[in-house]
Amino acid sequence: MPTISMFYGIIVRMYYFDNQKHQSPHIHVHYQDCEAVIDIREGFVLEGSLPKPKQKLVDAWVEIHKDELMADWLLAINGESVFKIDPLK
Numbered sequence: 001m002p003t004i005s006m007f008y009g010i011i012v013r014m015y016y017f018d019n020q021k022h023q024s025p026h027i028h029v030h031y032q033d034c035e036a037v038i039d040i041r042e043g044f045v046l047e048g049s050l051p052k053p054k055q056k057l058v059d060a061w062v063e064i065h066k067d068e069l070m071a072d073w074l075l076a077i078n079g080e081s082v083f084k085i086d087p088l089k
Contacts, residue, residue: 001013001014001015001016001028002014002016002076002081002082004027004072004082004083004084004085005061005065005084005085005086005087006087007057007061007087007088007089008054008057008088009031009032009054010029010030010031010050010054010057010058011029011030011031012027012028012029012058012061012085013027013028013029013030014027014028014069014072014073014076014082015028015076016076016077016079017076017077017079018076018077024039024040024041024042024046025039025040025041025069025070025073026038026039026040026046026073027040027062027069029050029058031050031051031054034048034049034050034051034054035048036048036049036050036055036058038058038062040062040066040069040070040073041066041070043059043062043063057088060088061087061088064088065085065086068083068085069085071083072085
């Protein structure tokens with residue numbers, strides 16, 4: 001489960017071969033004791049939750065980096081190495 005970005009205490013990960021449970025492209029986001037699975041294309045929460053202020057930061061980051069996230073998703077589901085994505089600044 002490689003970490004693809006970290007910002008403001010938020011850790012964003014993408015798992016290899018992770019297209020079974022959630023059929024849509026997604027990321028796993030961790031903040032303190034909270035976890036959420038976020039759909040990349042639509043930005044909605046598939047599972048879990050984050051504090052509202054952190055969710056807004058993740059939403060903005062996903063919108064900015066959607067193309068890079070989709071490229072990483074294609075790599076990850078094929079078991080290939082993903083690349084790091086710039087944090088939210």
